[in-house]
Amino acid sequence: MDQKPKSSTRRGSGRVTLADVAARAGVGAITVSRALKNPQQVSEKLRVRIDRAVRELGYIPNQAARALASSETKIISVIFPSLSNAVFADLLDGIHDCLQPAGYRTMLANSHYSEGEEEELIEMMLAQNPDGIIITGIDQSEQTHQRLKRAGVPIVQTMELGDNPLDMNVGISHLAAGRAMTDYLFEQGYRHIGFIGARMDKRSQRRLRGYREAMLERGQDPDRYVLTSLSNTSFQLGADLMTQLVARHGEIDALFFSNDDLAAGAIFECQRRGIQVPRQLAICGFNDLEFASAIAPSLTTVSIPRYDMGRTTAQCLLDRLQGRQGPRQIDVGFSICRRESTL
Amino acid sequence: MDQKPKSSTRRGSGRVTLADVAARAGVGAITVSRALKNPQQVSEKLRVRIDRAVRELGYIPNQAARALASSETKIISVIFPSLSNAVFADLLDGIHDCLQPAGYRTMLANSHYSEGEEEELIEMMLAQNPDGIIITGIDQSEQTHQRLKRAGVPIVQTMELGDNPLDMNVGISHLAAGRAMTDYLFEQGYRHIGFIGARMDKRSQRRLRGYREAMLERGQDPDRYVLTSLSNTSFQLGADLMTQLVARHGEIDALFFSNDDLAAGAIFECQRRGIQVPRQLAICGFNDLEFASAIAPSLTTVSIPRYDMGRTTAQCLLDRLQGRQGPRQIDVGFSICRRESTL
DNA sequence: CTGTTAGCGCATTCAG
DNA sequence: CTGAATGCGCTAACAG
Numbered sequence: 251m252d253q254k255p256k257s258s259t260r261r262g263s264g265r266v267t268l269a270d271v272a273a274r275a276g277v278g279a280i281t282v283s284r285a286l287k288n289p290q291q292v293s294e295k296l297r298v299r300i301d302r303a304v305r306e307l308g309y310i311p312n313q314a315a316r317a318l319a320s321s322e323t324k325i326i327s328v329i330f331p332s333l334s335n336a337v338f339a340d341l342l343d344g345i346h347d348c349l350q351p352a353g354y355r356t357m358l359a360n361s362h363y364s365e366g367e368e369e370e371l372i373e374m375m376l377a378q379n380p381d382g383i384i385i386t387g388i389d390q391s392e393q394t395h396q397r398l399k400r401a402g403v404p405i406v407q408t409m410e411l412g413d414n415p416l417d418m419n420v421g422i423s424h425l426a427a428g429r430a431m432t433d434y435l436f437e438q439g440y441r442h443i444g445f446i447g448a449r450m451d452k453r454s455q456r457r458l459r460g461y462r463e464a465m466l467e468r469g470q471d472p473d474r475y476v477l478t479s480l481s482n483t484s485f486q487l488g489a490d491l492m493t494q495l496v497a498r499h500g501e502i503d504a505l506f507f508s509n510d511d512l513a514a515g516a517i518f519e520c521q522r523r524g525i526q527v528p529r530q531l532a533i534c535g536f537n538d539l540e541f542a543s544a545i546a547p548s549l550t551t552v553s554i555p556r557y558d559m560g561r562t563t564a565q566c567l568l569d570r571l572q573g574r575q576g577p578r579q580i581d582v583g584f585s586i587c588r589r590e591s592t593l
Numbered sequence: 594m595d596q597k598p599k600s601s602t603r604r605g606s607g608r609v610t611l612a613d614v615a616a617r618a619g620v621g622a623i624t625v626s627r628a629l630k631n632p633q634q635v636s637e638k639l640r641v642r643i644d645r646a647v648r649e650l651g652y653i654p655n656q657a658a659r660a661l662a663s664s665e666t667k668i669i670s671v672i673f674p675s676l677s678n679a680v681f682a683d684l685l686d687g688i689h690d691c692l693q694p695a696g697y698r699t700m701l702a703n704s705h706y707s708e709g710e711e712e713e714l715i716e717m718m719l720a721q722n723p724d725g726i727i728i729t730g731i732d733q734s735e736q737t738h739q740r741l742k743r744a745g746v747p748i749v750q751t752m753e754l755g756d757n758p759l760d761m762n763v764g765i766s767h768l769a770a771g772r773a774m775t776d777y778l779f780e781q782g783y784r785h786i787g788f789i790g791a792r793m794d795k796r797s798q799r800r801l802r803g804y805r806e807a808m809l810e811r812g813q814d815p816d817r818y819v820l821t822s823l824s825n826t827s828f829q830l831g832a833d834l835m836t837q838l839v840a841r842h843g844e845i846d847a848l849f850f851s852n853d854d855l856a857a858g859a860i861f862e863c864q865r866r867g868i869q870v871p872r873q874l875a876i877c878g879f880n881d882l883e884f885a886s887a888i889a890p891s892l893t894t895v896s897i898p899r900y901d902m903g904r905t906t907a908q909c910l911l912d913r914l915q916g917r918q919g920p921r922q923i924d925v926g927f928s929i930c931r932r933e934s935t936l
Numbered sequence: 937c938t939g940t941t942a943g944c945g946c947a948t949t950c951a952g
Numbered sequence: 953c954t955g956a957a958t959g960c961g962c963t964a965a966c967a968g
Contacts, residue, residue, distance in 0.1 A: 313721045314666065318657045325700075333685050334679070334900075358685075358699050359689070515887055543828075544857070
């Protein structure tokens with residue numbers, strides 16, 4: 251007669267609950283809970299009965315309840331400044347591929363390169379009680395730092411290495427990379443090396459600083475051949491900025507672009523205008539996106555292991571969550587990919 | 594003497610709770626709850642007191658508890674077959690930009706083009722009690738369909754239009770797009786039109802079907818000039834497949850690639866080998882990624898409004914969640930971008 | 937190995 | 953407009 255064991259019921263999602271499964275299997279609720287999380291803690295016999303009941307009823311555990319009871323959400327918050335940028339897409343791919351099999355879910359947010367948005371998002375994310383947080387770069391405000399520290403959640407700052415990690419830090423030194431590329435161009439014999447950048451987020455700024463330091467070391471004017479724009483990166487912008495800078499300084503023989511998109515745009519423009527690359531003008535970029543090796547001439551660039559950086563970032567978090575103690579800071583390194591555009 | 598109103602405390606995150614704020618402000622917990630969600634339901638006086646208490650204590654609401662009590666999570670689950678693919682990155686960008694300001698959080702998962710993984714992910718996602726689900730394409734298994742329908746959650750299938758939407762559906766017809774491009778090539782005077790595809794997911798397959806139907810209509814052999822690979826798309830693969838197909842059929846005068854990456858790889862290869870595009874060989878792609886208009890010669894391709902498709906997809910969900918009744922199906926349309934590679 | 941009891945923090949219901 | 957009681961579904965702690 252009592253088909254409905256649920257008694258009161260003012261509310262309720264109507265979904266099958268742990269109690270339903272327990273009733274069906276003729277055991278206590280907690281036993282079902284254990285059978286699902288630590289099967290070895292439950293006798294073979296009960297486990298089978300429970301598994302059957304779970305399947306028959308189509309039970310899906312309620313994460314919110316689980317989170318509330320155990321204060322473990324299995325959620326990792328990821329805050330990126332852009333999603334359409336291939337660099338972050340690859341990073342995200344690596345992060346997800348590492349988290350997913352470990353049973354963690356990825357909650358994503360886009361700050362659009364705005365510090366203000368980033369702070370709001372962090373607030374929003376903290377409300378979710380994430381088990382871990384991944385943020386981009388090392389330039390959060392002091393207030394944000396405090397907020398994050400108080401949250402008491404493992405954090406990885408990714409993409410870029412800094413002196414004072416909030417907690418853990420995975421990335422590369424964009425300053426060192428900017429220097430390395432400039433040095434390389436010098437070694438190749440170029441003497442009038444320009445720098446072209448767009449959007450100029452913190453990482454681009456540090457690449458530029460690397461360029462300027464290298465120029466200074468060689469006794470060159472660090473500002474003369476620099477042209478930056480606050481606009482967003484695009485192929486067209488690369489072409490336009492190159493045109494401007496070269497028109498102003500005809501002696502320029504090499505251009506270091508703050509990313510591959512700009513550099514490729516410049517190469518395409520050279521193709522159209524019949525400028526020989528690298529004979530008349532050497533060109534190099536940053537990131538080593540897939541097209542860098544495909545275009546003609548192929549593009550010299552700084553290669554960074556984006557996907558692996560993502561995996562490493564996530565792994566740091568997992569290590570901490572599983573009680574292992576790893577390094578606080580990991581330099582995943584970069585390398586100069588020497589290709590046709592700077593032969 | 595009783596500084597700690599919290600009595601038992603075996604557990605507890607230690608974080609500030611609604612009750613703490615209520616005590617501080619000298620009101621009931623529910624009043625604080627209301628002051629945060631519907632400020633106009635609370636008198637000015639109390640609201641000010643409460644706001645102050647919230648700030649002083651640094652209160653952050655606990656989403657899990659909120660979700661459990663209200664069965665509203667404000668989470669939208671998004672399942673994509675790839676994250677590194679620029680098409681999905683842009684789609685995601687649009688989705689996120691629409692959901693974020695509306696107070697919804699995006700939970701992301703990558704099925705790696707695998708139906709099996711997709712099913713597992715859906716299971717995992719349902720455990721989160723999302724308020725809505727976005728999945729890619731129209732080819733889920735019958736079992737998955739049932740599962741999703743039983744969940745009773747608004748769903749949008751995105752990217753591609755189908756006859757039998759699970760719930761809501763936003764996208765384009767890839768078949769029609771494949772036909773349209775093939776027709777266009779015919780109109781341009783090409784007579785030996787090949788098709789080259791990679792990965793051959795469902796949408797690429799439908800583009801191919803569009804090509805084949807158009808070929809048949811013109812009395813052409815629909816299979817003779819087709820070459821597909823199950824490998825993942827890459828620039829290099831585009832070059833290789835082109836080389837193979839052209840070697841086999843020297844009479845081919847136009848190639849329709851299932852995406853821009855393959856097409857661009859082919860164009861770069863032509864540049865290297867001195868093949869005139871489009872004079873000797875016309876080339877076109879699919880998606881209209883940013884580089885399509887930048888490369889030389891610029892690439893004819895099918896343009897699809899990825900970012901807007903993302904926004905529309907998310908908006909459909911929001912409309913439903915806010916009780917508005919919108920259309921079940923939205924065709925966001927495509928267009929042929931005629932550029933230099935098929936002049 | 938299994939069950940009982942008691943809450944996790946919030947929002948719903950209903951009463952003032 | 954405000955509050956008290958109650959339970960959302962699950963798991964930690966302890967007992968058996």
